[in-house]
Amino acid sequence: MEPDTKPLSAAGEVARPDQSTYIVEPTAKHSHTIILLHGLSSNGQKFGQELLETGKTSAGKTLPDLLPGARFIFPTAKRRRSSAFGRKKLTQWFDIARLPDPSYRKETQLQGLTESAVEIRKLLRQEIEVAGVPPTNIILGGLSQGCAMSLSVLLTLEYPLGGYFGMCGYLPFQQDIEDAINKEHGSDDGMDDDNPFAASDQDDQPEDPALRALNFERDLLCINTPQDTTAEQQQTASSTPIFLGHGDADEKKPYALGEDAARTMRAAGYSVEWKLYPGLGHWYKVPDEIDDIVQFIRNCAGWEMVMP
Template identity: 55%
Template structure:
């Protein structure tokens, strides 16, 4: 393993192939046997020996195609932490996922053979180890985790493991590495199934789907449903198993060209040798829409929709086509298959993309037309796939960056083996720091000044709004301080705003309270943009004490019609500037302040008009 949060390394295991036999799915049995054999060889060769991998905080920029010993293009190595330093006795890892807290802190959940490690990615890109949750039963190569509303749901191929439910908010107050208890520190332990291969999350529906549970349930390895609306009491509405074993899936509230399914919950399943699409809206009676094979398939592994706003195309990766030399993948180069799914009943294979190097593909996730692929020995590959709508053959796809985490096979142009990167989590936005950095470094003032130049010595905090269902955007789950029913008229159906305003105000007030421990209140300035402006105004009016200042841009005052009485003509004793005013000077409410007056006082504000 060479990347802690970008890529998670597969590892050997104490579980033997004998314990994972399945009578119904020969393809999966064969794949797992191959991977167990590969991992055992790595262990015997000392790949996971104590001290072999050294953690480092040294940033290694990608220069002239190298970041230290690693081949790269446009991707720097910010930090590396070994599984040994993340508390694993086996020193072996597997999958990975992430979570961003409401105040913008970023955390990683790192799958290991003997449990799950938790780390925080801090502001400078370094990694801080926080602790770990041991496996619920036995060790296993395979462990998978996903996050819904701050709860981490962890499954494993370990017999009897079930689903661990861990509240990631526990990490917010950790002061030293902690080994969490598998009984007292879990929100719940769901035992509705024993082992599982992957965990699929659908946050909009409050659902977890465990796949690959064939060895411990009657679900045939299909979509084993777990309703997590109440994380402390998960329940199972049923199973979707018509096409048998599901290796992985992506479930969405559909909004695409096949309009008859708009608004319905649809799962795109990767079912060993087919792309299988299922309508999951009615949990008691899921409906299989289609099952589509493709030429060259060897083991249909995982895939992702290219554009979540259109859902006309998806990319699919096959884990064994390079290994078996089937179809176009016979040359060993990582092969990604393209499907037109504008008709859910009749998906069409339209083309493929091949990596410039040889390697097995494993997992990929797509954001804004960029596919982030974890491809075993060739590591993280970043591919621009935004041309798919114009040319669905894939001829316009282009690799735009990579970080090769296994330099040992570089000289041979890559190797088709099961070592290297298992997965990638590309969804961090640096907890507002990315936005904050861009805002702070943009010279948008009329005098050409950035915030950091205009306000030297100032600490800027950009908290994240939590995810909420949006009335405006068809009940989609987005980051917003509170819900609004109309963009044109923010006062429309104000009842939808109350809960979010209250929750968000409490959250931001807690940040202010924390800052007050070291900073005088007269030195704290509150502000916001758009909905953040509205939110900060509501907070400002709810505080029991004054702050040093306020600024707002492109916003409005929530419930302004209801507070006329509150902002009646102020009394002199309420005027914070009364002591500085000359006798007989007219009393003006603060809201009458003008930019020219602020300019006279030395504030640079023309850009804020």
């Protein structure tokens, strides 16, 4: 049986591919959810349909075949003016000034990162609070800029997910996050009062690298922590297992960016599996990478699958 699909949009609007969240409903009782974010200038429906139809394992199975109880959610980013493409409007989670170098004029990314993080966190809450899916039965991830956006969201979460997988992506503000994690506790050496991305020099800066990463990312994306919450009471998503795959022939996002993201997430206390695919450009490798993702979901996220 083919899974049911439905595009969702704001009430009263006609759902178009570039304005909708594309959802593939489970063919069995809903027990798990996978939320995946598309890349620059794509949309949820285009990315979702292609991944779920052509992203087959070496046994010829798709993810819905193997996970009949999973709902697949592919949101679509807002249309934003692109600095990298002469201010042309594109669907993008955040603006970026130079595609192969996310650190160039990184301040252009902040507004979109902040706005998109609110939307993705809202999707997660809906699955947990409305659909009743426990966080351990949710996987987050994405492709390219969708990988970058979802990694940023993962760092802000106060609870772990079942897993995360990203393809040919990177981590926005990667070096700033790593600096915040590695900053000596209680030290203000090297601080720059004029740098809005510099790590805080407050005496209550936590020792836990996962908390340091969470505090930095929440400050960066303007996500508030309750005032009466102490550092010891704060929770993170650092027990979420991560899989990151990248092609060594990727010209749009050189694989060194993916390696840097893996290193920084490990420094923040996350368990990260990093896989480089020879000859692969800016996409995912079929069936090799799909096989690896399936193995990751079974062995690291611990989800049961309907295997042939």
